[in-house]
Amino acid sequence: MLKRNSSFVKSLAVVLAVLGVFLTLSISSRAASPSIKVLVDNKQLSQSGVMLNGATLVPMRAIFEALGAEVKWEGATRTVTATKGSTEIRLSLGKTDAYINGALKVLSTPAASVDGTTMVPLRFIGEALGAEVKWEGASKTVYVNSKNGxxxxxxxxxxxxxxxxxxxxxxxxxxxxxxxxxxxxxxxxxxxxxxxxxxxxxxxxxxxxxxxxxxxxxxxxxxxxxxxxxxxxxxxxxxxxxxxxSKSSAPSSSTATVANDPKLNKFFTAINPAPNASVRRANSVKVEFVNKISEGSIRLFLDENEVTDSCDYDAKTISYVPEKGLAAGKHSAKVLGIDNEGQKIDYSWTFTCGKKTSSSATSQNYTIKLSVPEANEKVGTTLHLIGTTAPNATVKFEIIGKTSVLSLITIKGKALNVETVADAQGAFDTKVSIASMPSGMNITINGEAYLDGEKVADISRTVTRE
Structure with missing residues (x-):
C-alpha cells in the first residue's frame, strides 16, 4: 500500500512539474507574442509598443527622451511631466486629459502603465512634440521622426x-x-x-x-x-x-488619380475607392494628399463612424482596412485635416461595392492549399506559411501548441494568430514566430479564407517544433 502511494505521489509530482513548466511557458508566450517595434529617427528603441483595447500605445519616456525631452514621474499623483525647451507636457495614468503648455488635449485612450512603463496613444506623440509619426500596420512598426527628419x-x-x-x-x-x-x-x-x-x-x-x-x-x-x-x-x-x-496592371477606374479634377487635385493625389465609383469589392479606403498634413489634424470617417484610430497613416497618406472588408452596398466616407500650408481639408464622397450574385465567392468551391509547411514537417522558431486560395481573400491562421502529460492529458497553449491577404492570383506568404513553443511540441495550424466577410475555405495541418 505504501509503495502504491509512493508511486502515485511521484507520478503526481511529475504531472505538477510538467504543468508548472507549461504555465511558465504560457506567461513567456504572452511576453514573446508579436510586439510593436518603435523607431525614433530610424533607431529602434529597446522598449516596444502594445495594442490595448484596439488602440496603439507607445512608451512615452523612451520616445520623449530620444527626442531630447526630460521626463519626470510623480508617484503620489501618478503624473508624468515632460519638458523640452519651452514645451511642458503633463498627463496622469488612467486619464484621457493631457496638457501641453497648459492647453487641454483629450487623449483617444487613457495613458496606461504596462509592465511599469507609461504608455500613451500613438497620435499624442506627434501632437506633443511636433514629431512626425507613422504607423505601419503590416510590420507592426511605429516610426517617429524629429522635425528635421x-x-x-x-x-x-x-x-x-x-x-x-x-x-x-x-x-x-x-x-x-x-x-x-x-x-x-x-x-x-x-x-x-x-x-x-x-x-x-x-x-x-x-x-x-x-x-x-x-x-x-x-x-x-x-x-x-x-x-x-x-x-x-x-x-x-x-x-x-x-x-x-511588378505583376500589377495600370490603375483601374476605381482609383481616382484626381489629376484632371480641379476640385480635388488641390488637396489629393489619389482617393480609393474613387468618388461615385462602383466597384465589385473593396478591401480598404485610402487617401493620398498633395501636401503634408499637420500632426493630429488628420481624421477619417466611414459610414459616419470615425475610424482614425484604426488607420495606417503618415504625413501624406491615411488608409483604413476593415477587418472583414467592405460590405456590399453604398458607403460614405469623409476626410478632415489641415495641411502644412494652413489649408483646411473637409471632403466627403460616396462609393458603391457590388452585391453578391449566384456566381459569388460562396459558389466557387475555393480551397486553401499550403505548400509550406508540409504535413508533419519539423519547423524551427519561425513558422513560414506559403500557399494559394481565393484571389484577394483574407486568410486567417490560428496556431495552437499542444503538449501531453504522461500520455493521459493534452494541454493546449495560448493560440497565436496571424492574418494576411492573398494577391490577385490567390497567392499568400506570411510568417509568425513560434520561438516560445518548446522543442518537440505538436503544433496545429488552422486556416480560414474569407471573401466579402464570408468564409470560403479552410484547412487544418499538424507540424512539430524542432
Missing part, C-alpha cells in the same frame, strides 16, 4: 524619391540625396532591400536607383537614405513610402 552625426539636408506612384516591372526608382561631401551613400527600402549603392555626382550631391524586376513586391515600405564617413553616420527617412507591384 535626420538623425546621426552626418546631417542629410534633402532626400527626394521619384516617381511618386506604384512601381511596376521595368520602372526605375530614383533617389537623390544632399548632405556632407565625401561620404559613402546608400539607401534602404525597409523590409525589402538594404545597402543599395549611391554615387556622388558632385560635392555633397548623391544619386542612386533601383530597377524593378519581375516578381518584386513590397507595399508602403519606408525608404531611408544613409551617409557614412570616418566612423560617423547619418540617416533620413523619405517623405513618401515605396510600393512595388
Amino acid at each position: 535626420s538623425s546621426g552625426d552626418l546631417a542629410i539636408e534633402e532626400l527626394i524619391v521619384s516617381p511618386r506612384r506604384v512601381l511596376r516591372t521595368g520602372d526605375t526608382l530614383t533617389v537623390q540625396m544632399r548632405g556632407e561631401a565625401g561620404c559613402k551613400a546608400t539607401f534602404d527600402i525597409v523590409g525589402f532591400k538594404t545597402d543599395i549603392p549611391m554615387h556622388e555626382d558632385r560635392d555633397g550631391a548623391y544619386s542612386g536607383s533601383l530597377t524593378v524586376l519581375k516578381n518584386m513586391k513590397v507595399s508602403d515600405a519606408v525608404l531611408v537614405g544613409r551617409l557614412a564617413k570616418d566612423g560617423k553616420d547619418g540617416s533620413k527617412e523619405a517623405a513618401q513610402t515605396i510600393t512595388i507591384n
